[in-house]
Amino acid sequence: MSRQAMLLDPAIRDWVLIPIMIVMVLVGVVRHQVTVLLNGTPKKADLKSARETKALQRCGLLRAHGVHIPEQAFHGRKAFLSEAFEKGTYLKEPNAGNKPRGNVMQDPAYVETMMDGMKKNMMNIIPQTVIMGWINFFFSGFVLVRLPFPLTVRFKGMLQRGVETHDMDVSWVSSLSWYFLNLFGLQSVFTLILGSGHAADAMRDMQAMSTMGMGNAAGPNLSATGQPQDMHKIFLAEKENLDLTEHEWGLENVETRLLVKYGKKPASVLLDQKKDKIARLAGRQGSGASSPAAVAAPSAAAAAASRKKGRRQV
Amino acid sequence: MVNAAKVLQDLRASAERKPDVVVRLGKPLIDSGAVLKLDADAWLVYEQVAIAALDIGDDGLALKCIQALETKFPGSARVRRLQGMQLEAVGKLTEAGQIYKAILEEDETNVLASKRQVMLLRAMGLPSEAIAALVKYLDINYTDFEGWLQLADLYLEELMYPQAAFCMEEVLMLQPQNHIFHLKYAEILYTQDNFQLALKQFCRVVELCRDHVRGLYGMKMCASRLLKAAPSKDATATSQEDLEAMDLLATERLIALYGAPGAAAESSKVAATKWIETQ
Numbered sequence: 001m002s003r004q005a006m007l008l009d010p011a012i013r014d015w016v017l018i019p020i021m022i023v024m025v026l027v028g029v030v031r032h033q034v035t036v037l038l039n040g041t042p043k044k045a046d047l048k049s050a051r052e053t054k055a056l057q058r059c060g061l062l063r064a065h066g067v068h069i070p071e072q073a074f075h076g077r078k079a080f081l082s083e084a085f086e087k088g089t090y091l092k093e094p095n096a097g098n099k100p101r102g103n104v105m106q107d108p109a110y111v112e113t114m115m116d117g118m119k120k121n122m123m124n125i126i127p128q129t130v131i132m133g134w135i136n137f138f139f140s141g142f143v144l145v146r147l148p149f150p151l152t153v154r155f156k157g158m159l160q161r162g163v164e165t166h167d168m169d170v171s172w173v174s175s176l177s178w179y180f181l182n183l184f185g186l187q188s189v190f191t192l193i194l195g196s197g198h199a200a201d202a203m204r205d206m207q208a209m210s211t212m213g214m215g216n217a218a219g220p221n222l223s224a225t226g227q228p229q230d231m232h233k234i235f236l237a238e239k240e241n242l243d244l245t246e247h248e249w250g251l252e253n254v255e256t257r258l259l260v261k262y263g264k265k266p267a268s269v270l271l272d273q274k275k276d277k278i279a280r281l282a283g284r285q286g287s288g289a290s291s292p293a294a295v296a297a298p299s300a301a302a303a304a305a306s307r308k309k310g311r312r313q314v
Numbered sequence: 315m316v317n318a319a320k321v322l323q324d325l326r327a328s329a330e331r332k333p334d335v336v337v338r339l340g341k342p343l344i345d346s347g348a349v350l351k352l353d354a355d356a357w358l359v360y361e362q363v364a365i366a367a368l369d370i371g372d373d374g375l376a377l378k379c380i381q382a383l384e385t386k387f388p389g390s391a392r393v394r395r396l397q398g399m400q401l402e403a404v405g406k407l408t409e410a411g412q413i414y415k416a417i418l419e420e421d422e423t424n425v426l427a428s429k430r431q432v433m434l435l436r437a438m439g440l441p442s443e444a445i446a447a448l449v450k451y452l453d454i455n456y457t458d459f460e461g462w463l464q465l466a467d468l469y470l471e472e473l474m475y476p477q478a479a480f481c482m483e484e485v486l487m488l489q490p491q492n493h494i495f496h497l498k499y500a501e502i503l504y505t506q507d508n509f510q511l512a513l514k515q516f517c518r519v520v521e522l523c524r525d526h527v528r529g530l531y532g533m534k535m536c537a538s539r540l541l542k543a544a545p546s547k548d549a550t551a552t553s554q555e556d557l558e559a560m561d562l563l564a565t566e567r568l569i570a571l572y573g574a575p576g577a578a579a580e581s582s583k584v585a586a587t588k589w590i591e592t593q
Contacts, residue, residue, distance in 0.1 A: 069483040073480070251518055
């Protein structure tokens with residue numbers, strides 16, 4: 001497709017293209033400053049809620065890394081955490097127990113978190129609405145730039161928003177699309193002006209909106225929907241997970257592993273041990289099942305065969 | 315100058331404690347005022363140099379840094395902690411304790427101040443109070459493996475081996491890949507006469523770090539002890555055959571390591587060989 005010959009008035013560049021960009025940068029900077037003002041002092045963290053969260057983490061770690069400690073040590077910890085979770089030792093209010101929760105709107109911490117989110121949202125929505133209205137009002141239907149490369153027709157919706165022309169080449173960009181390109185593309189410019197961690201970026205706010213209140217150790221524990229969670233229930237669920245965790249010690253055959261590593265024993269010994277173990281486990285499970293002989297016999301035969309094979313390799 | 319700032323930043327990021335390097339690089343920066351060109355990073359450099367200066371005993375430099383920070387951030391908890399550390403360095407432990415207490419009254423979750431308080435109690439020679447404070451701290455900041463290590467050390471000083479072993483188990487869960495921690499745990503187990511478990515842990519050390527001499531010595535000692543004792547009837551215990559193999563392996567590796575040209579002085583080589591023979 002040959003390039004369409006279309007000339008743009010240089011005044012469009014001077015009075016529309018560049019002003020939109022400058023206004024967006026300035027609004028971003030002002031937003032940053034206002035956000036800093038509104039945020040004020042960070043909230044003080046609460047010792048008890050920190051403890052609550054860390055207890056869950058502790059349980060998760062035990063489940064994930066319990067292989068590194070001996071059996072008795074693992075079971076001791078398991079018993080301790082199970083009991084603590086059941087009793088609610090780590091809860092913020094251990095005695096609250098199964099008391100029904102009151103109206104969440106009366107919880108000051110919750111209301112405060114909500115207000116913070118509202119403020120942030122307003123800071124996001126108002127300037128964007130105003131700029132978009134301004135562009136729509138004054139510059140709707142303007143064509144501002146031509147991209148120096150051809151694009152497929154699919155990009156028409158993205159690059160020519162507000163200009164309903166079927167035949168225009170896709171590389172022409174309309175005013176409203178220029179606004180969107182700026183909205184999403186100015187982040188590195190803001191980083192340059194304001195340093196990293198600035199609050200001018202619209203993208204970050206949109207992400208924050210979807211995960212509002214999460215990962216905020218200072219506030220009360222909220223679920224993804226913004227409702228405070230019943231920690232006791234979470235603890236009980238975690239306890240269930242813990243109860244299901246079997247301990248498998250990573251050092252059970254460390255001597256053999258080491259001897260193999262130094263070449264004192266052939267590597268096949270490790271494989272044999274593994275097979276033996278699987279056979280033993282299968283045997284144990286089989287004895288509990290209705291037909292123990294059917295399950296145990298083949299696995300025992302396999303173990304015997306593998307042992308023989310290992311010896312041959314020695 | 316730019317390079318010095320970069321090195322200091324890298325040291326901050328890696329949390330390495332190299333006070334001599336930090337002071338050597340940081341002192342000219344601060345004395346010449348060039349540090350202020352770093353903008354926001356300048357205050358991090360001040361803090362870093364202050365702690366390093368306290369480490370090597372350059373009280374004048376530390377005081378200068380802390381005063382600069384104090385004028386910039388009056389009343390900040392982080393600066394007040396530095397002031398407390400400075401007081402500790404000159405031996406005014408009670409005053410330092412008051413500062414930490416004041417910080418914790420304002421914000422009970424201040425990790426830096428609670429850690430300092432534990433160390434202060436330790437420095438004052440009150441180990442049981444230090445242990446109590448540290449246990450309270452770890453109940454909340456469970457994932458701080460350095461805290462657990464510190465607690466293990468405190469228990470070891472009090473000769474409370476089972477408790478120390480417990481702490482080391484926590485460290486192992488938090489940092490399973492570090493062979494030094496496995497070694498420490500193994501040695502505590504050995505001291506508790508738990509040779510079976512200690513042997514496995516020593517093996518783990520050598521597995522993680524090939525030819526680790528201390529681990530090999532531990533292996534040898536455990537294996538020879540277990541060989542001398544009556545064979546265990548426990549099914550999970552290491553078999554007699556394996557024990558002999560381990561003993562042989564440790565001996566062989568130790569002799570090879572000491573025998574390597576230039577590996578050890580002649581006297582230590584002789585001593586090592588003699589020891590191995592007597593086992």
